[in-house]
Amino acid sequence: MRLDRAVDAYLRHITIERGLSEHTVAAYRRDLAGYRVWLHEHGVDDTDAVTTALVSDFAAERASAQPPPAATSLARLQSSVRGLHRFLVREGLADADPSERLRPPKTPQRLPKALSIEQIERLLDAAGPAPGEVAETDVIALRDRALLELLYATGARVSEVMQLDVDDLAHGDVLRVRGKGSKERIVPVGSYARAAVDAYLARARPELSRRGRASARLFLGARGAPLSRQGAWLVIQTAAERAGLTAHVSPHTFRHSFATHLLQGGADVRVVQELLGHASVATTQIYTHVTVDALRDVYLTSHPRAR
Numbered sequence: 001m002r003l004d005r006a007v008d009a010y011l012r013h014i015t016i017e018r019g020l021s022e023h024t025v026a027a028y029r030r031d032l033a034g035y036r037v038w039l040h041e042h043g044v045d046d047t048d049a050v051t052t053a054l055v056s057d058f059a060a061e062r063a064s065a066q067p068p069p070a071a072t073s074l075a076r077l078q079s080s081v082r083g084l085h086r087f088l089v090r091e092g093l094a095d096a097d098p099s100e101r102l103r104p105p106k107t108p109q110r111l112p113k114a115l116s117i118e119q120i121e122r123l124l125d126a127a128g129p130a131p132g133e134v135a136e137t138d139v140i141a142l143r144d145r146a147l148l149e150l151l152y153a154t155g156a157r158v159s160e161v162m163q164l165d166v167d168d169l170a171h172g173d174v175l176r177v178r179g180k181g182s183k184e185r186i187v188p189v190g191s192y193a194r195a196a197v198d199a200y201l202a203r204a205r206p207e208l209s210r211r212g213r214a215s216a217r218l219f220l221g222a223r224g225a226p227l228s229r230q231g232a233w234l235v236i237q238t239a240a241e242r243a244g245l246t247a248h249v250s251p252h253t254f255r256h257s258f259a260t261h262l263l264q265g266g267a268d269v270r271v272v273q274e275l276l277g278h279a280s281v282a283t284t285q286i287y288t289h290v291t292v293d294a295l296r297d298v299y300l301t302s303h304p305r306a307r
Contacts, residue, residue: 001047001093003039007032010087021159021180031080047088052098055081059102075104114260115253119245124148126242127235130196139204140222144235146193146200147219147227150175151251153193155258155276158232158251164218166205169197179277187275259287 011029014020020028038058044050058081063074081099088094115123124130128138128145151161160177168176173194175187189197197218205220212224219227232251240249255276262272273284300306 001088003036003045003047006047006088006093007036007084009091009093010084013087014083023159024180027076028080028083031077032084034077035081035084047085047094050085050098052101055085055099055102063105071105078102078104113247113253114257115245115247115249117261119243119247120152120254120257120261122243123239123245123249124152127239130192139207142196142200142204143208143219143227144239146196146204147232147235148239148254149193149196150189151254152258153190154187155255155262156187157255158229162217162219162227162229162232165216166201166218167216168218177277183277185274185277256287259284263287 010032011025014028015025035058038061039045039050039054042054044054059074059078062069062077069077078099082097082102085094085097085099089097124145127148128141128143130145147161150156151158154161154175154177156175156177157179160179163178164175169189173189173191175189177185177187179185205218208220208222208224209215210224211222212220215224215226217226219232221227221231229251236249236251236253259272259276262275263269269284269288270281272287273281276284278284
C-alpha cells in the first residue's frame with residue numbers, strides 16, 4: 001500500500017473512530033509527514049517495503065539530531081510511527097509490524113507546578129471584579145474573572161473550557177465537560193465560580209455577543225467571536241503580571257493547582273481522577289507526590305524532633 005494512502009487512512013481512523021483531539025491529530029500528521037519524507041529519501045514509498053532496520057534507523061537519526069529533540073517530542077514521534085504500522089496490521093493492510101521492536105525513550109517525570117491558595121486568590125482578583133463589586137462594569141474584566149474562576153473550580157483543560165456552550169451550565173452547580181476522545185464527564189462548580197459566571201452571563205456576554213455573529217460558545221472575545229486558546233492564554237498572562245507572580249503561569253497551572261489543593265484537603269485520589277478525566281489513576285497519582293512533599297516540609301519545620 002502506498003505510504004501516502006496508508007497515512008491518510010490512519011489519520012482518518014484516529015480522527016473519526018478514536019475521536020482524538022484536533023491538536024493531537026495535527027501533531028501526528030506532522031510526525032508522519034516527516035516519516036514519509038525520510039522514507040522517500042531512502043527509496044521507499046510503499047508500506048510493504050518498510051523494514052525493522054529502516055524504522056530503527058529513522059528513530060536513531062531523529063534522536064541524534066542537533067539540537068537534540070525533547071524526550072516528549074521523540075516519544076510522540078515514535079508513537080505516531082508505531083500507531084501507523086499497528087493500524088495497518090490490524091486492518092489487514094500489512095502482514096507484519098516493522099515498528100514492533102521500537103522502544104520509546106524514557107521521559108523524565110516532572111512534578112506539576114501548583115500555585116498556593118493565596119497565589120490563586122491574588123491571580124483571580126487581578127483578573128477582574130468579584131461578583132458584587134458593582135462599581136466595575138468592564139465586560140472584558142467580568143469575562144476574565146469568570147474564565148479563571150471556572151478553570152480553577154473545575155480543573156478542566158483550557159481546550160475543554162473553550163468548547164463549552166452556554167447550555168453546558170444549564171444544570172446549576174455542575175458542568176458537563178467534553179474531554180479527550182469526546183468523553184463527557186460531570187464536574188461540580190463551586191459557588192465562587194458560579195457567581196462569577198452568572199455575573200458574566202448577565203452583564204458582559206450579551207454585550208460581547210452583540211459585537212459579532214451569534215455563537216453558543218460560553219466565552220467570547222472582544223469582537224464577539226468565540227474566545228480562542230491563545231486568547232485565554234493572554235488573559236492568564238495578563239492577570240499573572242498584575243498579580244506580581246514571577247513563576248510561570250499557564251492554563252495547566254490551574255489544573256495542577258486544582259488537583260493539588262483537593263488532595264491536600266483530603267480528597268480521594270480516585271475522585272480527583274474522575275474530576276480531571278484521567279483514563280488511569282496512575283496519571284493522577286503524580287499529584288500525590290506533590291502532596292507528600294508538602295507534608296514533609298510541614299513536618300520538618302513543625303516537629304521539634306524532626307531534624
